[in-house]
Amino acid sequence: MGLELYLDLLSQPCRALYIFARTNNIPFEFKHVELMKGERWRRGKPPGNLPGAPRGHRTEEFRKVNMLMKVPALKDGSFTLAESIAILLYLARKFKTPDHWYPSDLQKRARVDEYLSWQHVNIRGKGSKLFLTKVLLPLLTGQPLSPEKLEGVTEELNVVLKQFEEKFLQDKPFIVGNEISLADLVALVELMQPVGAGYNLFEERPKLAAWRSRVEEAVGKQLCQEAHEGILNAKNLTADKIAPELLEHFKHQLLKQSS
Ligand SMILES: N[C@@H](CCC(=O)N[C@@H](CS)C(=O)NCC(=O)O)C(=O)O
Secondary structure, X not given: OOEEEEEOOOOHHHHXXXXXXXXXXXXXXXEEEOXXXXXXXXXXXXXXXXXXXXXXXXXXXXXXXXXXXXXXXXXEOOEEEEOHHHHHHHHHHHXXXXXXXXXXXXXXXXXXXXXXXXXXXHHHHHHHHHHHHHHHHHHHHOOOOOHHHHHHHHHHHHXXXXXXXXXXXXXXXXXXXXXXXXXXXXXXXXXXXXXXXXXXXXXXXXXHHHXXXXXXXXXXXXXXXXXXXXXXXXXXXXXXXXXXXXXXXXXXXXXXXXX
């Protein structure tokens, strides 16, 4: 059995893996796990029970691949792996991808590690919060989002964007220097999440916009577009597209975040 990647491209870490595998010609089977389907399958009522139709992430079947029931996940023969960063590194090592992705140079590699360690609760945390608040909160409450709430989450994101520019990007073409690394790819997919919610953070940030173009060029603009098509349509999401128990899950998450 070949390499399988369990993905939903609405998810930022899944897009990082997808782009990384495709741009490096890593052969894999795309196993579509549909986040918005939630637990419907576990209750035995999949909408349109077609063979090969994508399944939700809370099924017993997916639990066998990742007991945390989160995407992305990898299966390579009988070996399974969760966590996008671990999976990216596994693929980089197994397929010996070009050195610039995860440089063998001690200090360059440390720069990649530094960004990957920082980004999780900062760029990812604040970008996801804006996305969930702007796209999902109005669906959960049936009320338009209050300008104060939106301003609050946008401000939190703006703080980390400034840190990203000043500490990590500085005046370099890429985070590590002249070549793209895993850090840039992970950063790009996360920054596209707020864009999918309608906050085009690149508009007033020329340095970030130029960096985005370089990253897209390095991996292929068309591939980037394809990977981001779903999230760039997320603004049009309606409550009936999301499993009720997932809406409930998100509600708790959002309430926790704002407390
Ligand atoms: N730290 C994990 C995060 C994985 C994660 O949170 N995945 C989200 C999608 S972006 C998910 O599967 N959420 C489903 C859930 O929490 O029920 C990684 O980097 O892979």
